[in-house]
Amino acid sequence: MGIKVAKFGGSSLADAEHFRRVAAIVKADPERRFVVASAPGKRFKEDVKVTDMLYRCFEMVRDGKDITEHYEKIKERYNDIIRDLGLDFDISGELEYIRNAILHRSGQDFAASRGEYLNSLILAKFLGFDFIDAESVVFFRENGSYDDEKTNDVLRAELSRHQYAVIPGFYGVMPNGTIKTFSRGGSDITGSIVARAAEAELYENWTDVSGCLMADPRIIDDPRPIKTITYRELRELSYMGASVLHEDAIFPVRYAGIPINIRNTNDPSAPGTMIVSGTSEYDANLVITGIAGKRGFSVISIEKDMMNSEIGFGRRVLDVLEDNDISFEHLPSGVDTMSVIVSTATIKDEMKRERVLSSINKRVRPDSLVIEDGLALLAVVGRGMVKAKGTAARVFTAISAAGINIRMIDQGSSELNIIIGVEEHDLEKALGAIYSEFVK
Ligand code: ASP
Numbered sequence: 001m002g003i004k005v006a007k008f009g010g011s012s013l014a015d016a017e018h019f020r021r022v023a024a025i026v027k028a029d030p031e032r033r034f035v036v037a038s039a040p041g042k043r044f045k046e047d048v049k050v051t052d053m054l055y056r057c058f059e060m061v062r063d064g065k066d067i068t069e070h071y072e073k074i075k076e077r078y079n080d081i082i083r084d085l086g087l088d089f090d091i092s093g094e095l096e097y098i099r100n101a102i103l104h105r106s107g108q109d110f111a112a113s114r115g116e117y118l119n120s121l122i123l124a125k126f127l128g129f130d131f132i133d134a135e136s137v138v139f140f141r142e143n144g145s146y147d148d149e150k151t152n153d154v155l156r157a158e159l160s161r162h163q164y165a166v167i168p169g170f171y172g173v174m175p176n177g178t179i180k181t182f183s184r185g186g187s188d189i190t191g192s193i194v195a196r197a198a199e200a201e202l203y204e205n206w207t208d209v210s211g212c213l214m215a216d217p218r219i220i221d222d223p224r225p226i227k228t229i230t231y232r233e234l235r236e237l238s239y240m241g242a243s244v245l246h247e248d249a250i251f252p253v254r255y256a257g258i259p260i261n262i263r264n265t266n267d268p269s270a271p272g273t274m275i276v277s278g279t280s281e282y283d284a285n286l287v288i289t290g291i292a293g294k295r296g297f298s299v300i301s302i303e304k305d306m307m308n309s310e311i312g313f314g315r316r317v318l319d320v321l322e323d324n325d326i327s328f329e330h331l332p333s334g335v336d337t338m339s340v341i342v343s344t345a346t347i348k349d350e351m352k353r354e355r356v357l358s359s360i361n362k363r364v365r366p367d368s369l370v371i372e373d374g375l376a377l378l379a380v381v382g383r384g385m386v387k388a389k390g391t392a393a394r395v396f397t398a399i400s401a402a403g404i405n406i407r408m409i410d411q412g413s414s415e416l417n418i419i420i421g422v423e424e425h426d427l428e429k430a431l432g433a434i435y436s437e438f439v440k
Helices: 017-026 050-062 068-085 094-105 108-127 148-159 188-197 233-241 247-255 313-323 350-364 393-403 424-438
Strands: 006-008 032-037 163-167 172-175 179-181 200-207 227-228 258-262 273-276 290-303 328-330 337-343 368-381 406-413 415-422
Touching: 006 017, 006 188, 017 032, 017 068, 017 108, 032 108, 032 188, 050 068, 050 094, 050 108, 050 273, 068 094, 068 108, 068 406, 094 108, 108 163, 108 172, 172 273, 188 200, 188 247, 188 258, 227 233, 233 247, 233 273, 233 290, 233 368, 247 258, 273 328, 290 350, 290 406, 313 337, 313 368, 368 424, 393 406, 393 415, 393 424, 415 424
Parallel strands: 006 032, 006 200, 032 163, 200 258, 227 273
Antiparallel strands: 172 179, 258 273, 290 337, 290 368, 328 337, 368 415, 406 415
């Protein structure tokens, strides 16, 4: 029998009703042996996530404020779940211990992590599963980086001792015994780590949407869900702001070749999106897998006659960026021109901007040099583009038919994506034009 690891996000565990849905999903498949849980998320739009309430408690103590009332609200969230589930489970001792620890300044990460800790205790009780504290199986190094080797060894051995277990997401332990969390949304990473250590056949990530969508639903009306996407395609789309999964959650399972299935707790019969390491199959009717876009880029445009024959030109320009701690995003170049696309945030500072300009002037003596802000990048991503002729032509025709000026084009030789730069105010329109061209 194979093993599936199921991670449930905060909205999937926000109240008793959702706990019941989660239990029905878990119990429907005996292969779902290891469950990773988030802290209770929002129950309705204006609600506050328990993680945010805990961060707030930490800040209140730091600022010398009284947390009594605020902490009561956190207690209520958990006690409501326990009561509504009809569980005979008393966590008042735990709640009191945590309150004291927060009052005695046990650290921001400790406070934040208790959201998943308590939720996982309750879920384990409700499912009749063992509880494995992440504190004993997920490790960070002295410098704060995640220790994959130690974690994998210890976690693998621990999992082998349990038939069914719940593990809290989001946190682990430092060498000195203090709790440390991953960045926000980090329960996705824990799920991936557990899937790898369990040598699972599948990592299911249960959330409140039916998988990854072909485009941002705030821009495109009711975009189609993506059936299958490769890790690389997903990386390209996430980089442009499409988010369903924590960026770092991909690495542990990708390394182990375990697919991820994004599923919807509120619509468990929907197949969701499969994220796989490689497939050459694609939907010939669609050709593209998804589109995404992001504002906030700047172009450093450098022109110099005969630039292409000047050896070391590019290196000298990039040296200047490196000296100023700026990383570049794209580097389209022509015979006499080189454009370096950077995130505007990295050159916002006027002094830094001046320094970069004068250093480039000094080092390569260009005929012209300007920095232009206000660029948006959009990525058209699809493994099918290699095979389907004319995709680029369709993309550009759609954009120009919409009356949009293209400022930059960059297509990687892998033909996995086409990156297009447009004015920031044209971004939505450009995404809409491309979506309608490919999704009929
Ligand atoms: N509860 C944490 C957060 O809100 C981690 C997670 O849900 O993945 O960021």
